[in-house]
Amino acid sequence: MAGNRDKHAGKGATPATRLLDEAKVPYTVRHYEHDAGAPSYGLEAAEKLELPPETVYKTLMVDLGGRLAVAMVPVALNLDLKKFAALMGARKAVMADRREAERRTGYVVGGISPLGQKHPSPAGIDNRVELLDTVYVSGGRRGLQIGISPFDLIRLTSALTAPIAASPG
Numbered sequence: 001m002a003g004n005r006d007k008h009a010g011k012g013a014t015p016a017t018r019l020l021d022e023a024k025v026p027y028t029v030r031h032y033e034h035d036a037g038a039p040s041y042g043l044e045a046a047e048k049l050e051l052p053p054e055t056v057y058k059t060l061m062v063d064l065g066g067r068l069a070v071a072m073v074p075v076a077l078n079l080d081l082k083k084f085a086a087l088m089g090a091r092k093a094v095m096a097d098r099r100e101a102e103r104r105t106g107y108v109v110g111g112i113s114p115l116g117q118k119h120p121s122p123a124g125i126d127n128r129v130e131l132l133d134t135v136y137v138s139g140g141r142r143g144l145q146i147g148i149s150p151f152d153l154i155r156l157t158s159a160l161t162a163p164i165a166a167s168p169g
Contacts, residue, residue, distance in 0.1 A: 014113065014116065014139055014140030014141060014144065015106065015113070015115075015116030015117070015118070015140055016113040016115035016116035016138075016139050016140040016146060017029065017116075017139060017140070017146070018116060019115050019116040019156070020115065020146070020148070020156075023156065025148065025149075025152045025156065026148075026149070026152075027146050027147060027148045027152075028134075028146070028147040028148075029139060029144065029145070029146060029147075030049050030051075030136070030144075030145045030146075030147065031143055031144055031145075032044075032045060032048035032049055032143050032145075033048070033143060034110075034142040034143035040075065041058070041110040041111075041138075041142065042056055042057075042058040042075025042076075043075050043076065045075070045136070045138075045145050046075055046076075046136075049136070049145060051136055051145075053074060053075050053076040054074050054076065054128065054132075055074075055132055055134065055135060055136055056074065056075045056135075056136045056137075056145065057072045057073060057074055057075065057125070057126075057129065057135055057136065057137050058072070058073060058074075058075045058138075059071075059072055059112045059113060059114045059137060059138055060072070060073070060079055060095065061095070061096035061100070061101035061104065061105065061112065061121070062079070062081070062084060062088075062093045062094070062095060062096055063093065063094050063095070063096045063097070063100075064085060064088055064090035064092075064093050065090055065091060065092060067090075067121075067122075068096055068100070068101070068104050068121045069084075069088050069090075069093075069121050069122045069123065069124065070114050070117075070121050070122070070123040070124070070157065070159075071084050071123075071124055071125075071164060072114055072123065072124070072125040072126065072129070072137065072153075072157075072159065073125075073126045073164060073165040074126060074128060074165055076168070077126070077165035077166060077167060077168065078165065078166050078167070078168050079164060079165065079166070080164055080165065080166040081093040081094065081095075083162065083163065083164045083166075084124055084164045087124045087160055087162045087164060088122060088124060088160070104117070104118065104119050104121065105117040105118055105119070106118030106119075107138075107140055107141070108141070108142070110138075110142045111138055111139075111140060111141040111142040111143075111144070112138055112140075113137060113138040113139055113140040113146070114137055114138075114153070114157050114159075115137070115140075115146070115153075115156060115157065116140060120157075122158070122160075123157040123158060123159035123160070124159055124160045124161070124162065124164055125153070125154060125157070125159040125160070125161055125164075126161075126162070126163065126164050126165040127161040127162055127163055127164075128163075128165065129150040129153070129154070129161070130150055130151075130161065132150050133149075134147045134148065134149065134150075135147070135148060135149075135150045135153055136148075137153065
């Protein structure tokens with residue numbers, strides 16, 4: 001993996017890519033044409049970039065009783081809110097209000113990156129990520145994914161790892 005400004009200069013840097021550049025962390029940038037009608041931002045990214053869904057992680061903002069946290073799970077799976085609450089030392093967890101998530105992160109839903117958030121929040125990531133060579137997360141806008149070492153992602157977000165993903169339905 002090699003990441004630097006010229007990989008994304010034509011499309012404009014984001015706070016996430018600037019953070020990675022400043023930290024001198026290797027990464028790749030992948031662009032795709034976002035379809036506003038896509039039912040799942042994450043699955044759309046995996047499909048359009050021809051990436052295995054288990055390597056693409058969605059970033060979810062979760063309300064832990066008045067404080068927000070970042071949850072990262074594979075796009076084909078759901079977040080187990082009870083397990084996430086336990087991981088974060090909270091009694092309960094619910095998905096954050098869309099407007100609050102956007103205000104807190106500085107990103108729009110569907111393009112929320114776990115990196116370079118306006119107001120960083122505590123983070124948790126599904127431990128399956130530790131089995132990957134590269135994980136893909138939003139680069140800070142719809143249609144932009146960043147490929148990064150899972151261990152760099154964990155370190156840069158100070159994420160706790162645990163089995164927090166669950167099969168859909």
